[in-house]
Amino acid sequence: MxxxxxxxxxxxxxxxxxxxxxxxxxxxxxxxxxxxxxxxxxxxxxxxxxxxxxxVRPPCAHARTCGGYMLQHASDGFVASWKQEIVKAALAGQGLSAPFRPIQVSPPRSRRRATLAGRKTKGGVLLGFHARASEMIVAVPGCQLLHPDLVAAFPALEALVKAGGSRTTELALTITRSAAGADIVVKGGKDLDANQLLELARIAESHAVARLSWNGEVVALRAVPVQRFDGATVTPPPGAFLQATAEGEAALLAAVSDAVAGAGRIADLFAGCGTFSLPLARGAEVHSVEGDREMVAALEKGWRQAAGLKLVTAEARDLFRRPMEPDELNRFDAVVVDPPRAGAEAQTERLAQSKVPVVAAVSCNPVTFARDARLLVEAGYRIDWVQVVDQFRWSPHVELAARFSKSTA
The missing domain is CATH 2.40.50.140 (Nucleic acid-binding proteins)
Incomplete structure (x- = not known):
């Protein structure tokens, strides 16, 4: 045909x-x-x-089989335009439009966090990404997505699969680049006895793994796997959310900082470990709200140990079940909201009822972003601009930041 x-x-x-x-x-x-x-x-x-x-000719040898390379056959210009259009179409679906800033794209070999699949085989170990819409694992030596430090840690991942995997089950190995080395979280591994746990610790030591977590338990800590947010040092809990690339994080932070410039008091909702809270505290007091208590603790410790920051207060709160109410929000000059893919419909409804003059919205889902944007616009906010950030290069995934404002007179 x-x-x-x-x-x-x-x-x-x-x-x-x-x-x-x-x-x-x-x-x-x-x-x-x-x-x-x-x-x-x-x-x-x-x-x-x-x-x-x-x-164009795909730069990676695995482009035809690996599920992480869906758009390597397209020119950079085409992908950038297509991703901008995805966001515009999502807004248009809600009857909205906005000015767009030029897209910010992370370079090849910049992903600092990824989850690979691993399985023992008759001849050894298979480690890689899933093929598209398949359970088949595709080995990816020389991967053009991952930071070289992550690729260099493949032998450690293979050793872990060999030590604690099986031929009948698949391991999910999340690896994050940190200032102290690889931070590895393994799920789906076998329950291990004391000798096997010692073997995991030996693997971590011999491969200079900073921290190793196995089925929810930290089994080796060779060095503290710190992340730095504009000079503030944070130790996230194992598997905690982190922006996919340093370049993408910098682009989102620049957009958010621009959006809330001049604000004296800022609320950072879905704050994680402080990606935005801690840098913003160089110029404003920040109240950080996050549902995960371990991430809140990491944020608070990072603030206490940092120098030159204004007051940061942190609250563990499920914003889906108990969003901040308008009277709480009205204490702030600006609000940053960075929800997961489901968006923040309940919280946005409260924001729409508030008197907050500026909202900086960060999103990894254009559809839920547009849905929530409509709630704000219907309440009198305008979309000042949208900044698309492509940190999942060659994938359909789209991230963005946007500024909303309204007169409170």
């Missing part, structure tokens, strides 16, 4: 008009003429007949 690709869907697949409706085609670009075998609503065995001018 021969088809012409009309557009890309939000997950990165090409979409073409087939005989019985939409057909989804992997690793193609709009305008390309392709041939393949129709299987349900998907085209398989795809061959490019007429390539797009935006098609």
């Amino acid at each position: 021969r088809l012409t690709v009309d557009r890309l869907g939000h997950l990165g697949d090409g979409i073409a008009a087939g005989p019985e409706g939409a057909v989804f085609i992997p690793q193609v670009l709009p305008g390309e003429v392709v041939e393949g075998e129709l299987s349900g609503d998907r085209l398989t065995e795809v061959r490019i007949v007429t390539p797009s001018s935006d098609r």
